[in-house]
Amino acid sequence: MKNSAPILGTVAALALLATPLAAQQTADAIDPEAATAARADKDAGRPVIADDWMVAAANPLAVEAGAAVLAQGGTAADAMVAVQTVLGLVEPQSSGLGGGAFLVWYDADSGEVTTLDGRETAPQAATPTLFQTAAGEKMGFWDAVIGGLSVGTPGTPALMETAHRKWGKANWSDLFDAAITLADQGFVVSPRLAALVAGDAEKLGRFPATAAYFLPDGAPIAAGTALKNPAYADTLRQIAAEGTRAFYTGPIAEGIVATVRGAEGNPGLLSMDDLALYTAIKRPAVCAAYRAHDVCGMGPPSSGALTVGQILGMLDSYDLASLGPESPVAWRLIGDASRLAFADRGRYMADSDFVPVPTAGLVNPDYLAERAALLSGETALEDVAPGAPEFDHALHWADNVDISLPSTSHISIVDGYGNALSMTTTIENGFGSRLMAPGGFLLNNELTDFSFASHSAGVPIANAIAPGKRPRSSMSPTIVLKDGAPALVIGSPGGSRIIGYTAQAIINYLDWGMDVQAALSAPHVLNRFGTMDVEAGTKAEALTGPLTDLGFEVNARDLTSGLHAIAITLDGLQGGADPRREGIALGN
Structure with a gap:
């Protein structure tokens, strides 16, 4: 376990440091220039294109x-x-x-x-x-x-x-x-x-x-x-x-x-x-409907699929496509939908092997329509509170707000x-x-x-510790289905901001017609607990004044997602990697 002298480049280093057999296997399997080309595509804002297979992750050597x-x-x-x-x-x-x-799997x-x-x-x-x-x-x-x-x-x-x-x-x-x-x-x-x-x-x-x-x-x-x-x-x-x-x-x-x-x-x-x-436990996926798609992910003990599904489900009746990604009104809707979903997350979501969780009720279309009606005003919600999803248990939980700092990785x-x-x-x-x-x-x-x-x-508190219990997570590995087949494979690191990063990228792709790389590269605007965070140093900062006028407290800050996604289209596979980190997508 020690350092040695500096050497050049990720791809060159892999070739230099590999054993001859491993280097030959790698050369036989993939184009040695593929990683360089993939990095160039990401830097230029282009998705990586492939026909047969693809992988996107946080480090070129792993990819x-x-x-x-x-x-x-x-x-x-x-x-x-x-x-x-x-x-x-x-x-x-x-x-x-x-x-x-957490792993989500679509079986062909x-x-x-x-x-x-x-x-x-x-x-x-x-x-x-x-x-x-x-x-x-x-x-x-x-x-x-x-x-x-x-x-x-x-x-x-x-x-x-x-x-x-x-x-x-x-x-x-x-x-x-x-x-x-x-x-x-x-x-x-x-x-x-x-x-x-x-x-x-x-x-x-x-x-x-x-x-x-x-x-x-x-x-x-x-x-x-x-x-x-x-x-x-x-x-x-x-x-x-x-x-x-x-x-x-x-x-x-x-x-x-x-x-x-x-x-x-x-x-x-x-x-x-x-x-x-x-x-490791096999569990059923949690799915929510959005724009004629099914957005499927990890249920409890993760809050990811439920909270992403709630955000999107509340927005399904609003025409985000016509508003566009630079509209303060669009971000008011997204931000307050997120606040409402996080209020439910804070009260109800935990390890369902230990506490009753109203999983079906939280993404029930009737319940989401009821919550969506709260977004029908013209300014930011003054207050948000957990709703009352249908459930066959009496739920008497106190709210939990945890500290979850950004880290993690996505594949x-x-x-x-x-x-x-x-x-x-x-x-x-x-x-x-x-x-x-x-x-x-x-x-x-x-x-x-x-x-x-x-x-x-x-x-x-539902998310209190107990022997053998699994702590609540924000990880949101997601597969979006269209007519029962995968259309988008996506997820991100980032603590509890994972939920917003993932939901926003899905909106970018499905509502605003961005290609998969553009959907990951777009500036972030997030709201979990009341403050609207806009990504510093990006055009999202132009929303500060309009969002303040709508009643939000706005804070410009670094929002370092690590989104990795693959879109499955009629023309093949398109992959993207977050420009905020060092990952790439590779395919053939």
Whole structure:
């Protein structure tokens, strides 16, 4: 685990650092200039075009690994394993083996859309006061995040294996080759990773193993240098050979538990039993109608599909197309629809295995029409409150507003068999708990997605922590269907802003006729809790005055989405990658 001399370029570096066999396999599978061309398309605002298959993700090395699998006849599930294992190496601040993920799958043979829940779970020893002081006060956010207390049972490895067993065709062990080679031989540190390490150096320096990797000799790793991670390579070799039992039991698991429980100043509760008991869960997709499409995604414990579906469902009766993307009236409607949806999210959405969630009622067309009527005025809503969706339980929940900071990563894939995969993957905050396991990967801080309080004024909070419970998420992996077939595969990182990023990009594509790259590149305007955020440095700032006149408080700020999308059209596949990050789309 050390830096070496600077070397040139992502694509050139991959060729230089790969073993001869791996380099030959990559050359046989994909055009070595494809990544350069894809980056040029993104920079020029053009979608990537393909006929047979496509993958879009947050780092070119990960995309190339997935593209090689697809080119050799693998499925989207196979390619996802290759993409995720490389992302965990080259973009470790956002996702990896120590985190969790949600996956939405369209199956070409059956026409079914289903989901896999690989969300982290709370340790069996967790109590309602986990994030409270001895005096019963909520802990400070960063006091809770950094260290072992925030670490939930990782779910990403189990999700990868479950998806491969259900939908894979390739040899499991072969899917780790690209990540193992890069970890052994070194990968080029990207400017984004270097900048994030430098900005988080104080927190990363708190724990020796983490500091040794990201801050060798006391200085942050530099862009353009080669970084090796032999421990991660060894972990992947074990998982490739033995399956994920090598992760959830034995020495790798022991290393995770020891790291969590031994975290100086903030030890956690994770146990070997928590790891051994973990399973990824197959769940039905949640779908909402919009513009003669079905927008399908991940239900509870994610709030993503429900909240995206509510926003779009409330807007379905309004003619956004005629208003256009520069209309303050359009953004008033979108912003207040989002506020209403977030009010429901704050009260009702949590892990439905532990608390009753009115899932069907929240996206019922009659309920959404009732909520949509609240948007019929001419100015911003003065106040918003949760509605009363139909449900067969008496719901008496207090509102929960969590702190969910931007991080995470998203993968969109369409394979040559017609299957489609949308997967959002995370370790929660950037660099997670800042704990690095002996196996060479960072551990999540996912437990801080729970409410720090269990009750408010004596009323229980749905998203309170409990043993084995999965914290509420904002991740919104989405597949949009037209006449039962996939039309758009999309998702984004970004904390609770994920919901707005995803909903807005769908509106850009379906209402405003943007191509998929333009839909991802367009400036953001978001409203979750009352303040209208417009993306600083873009033409969205021109909306500040008009939106203020409509009654909104407006704030210009950086809104760093990481949208990755693939549109399935009559003319083939079109892929896009968010210009705010370093990802690309590749296809053939």
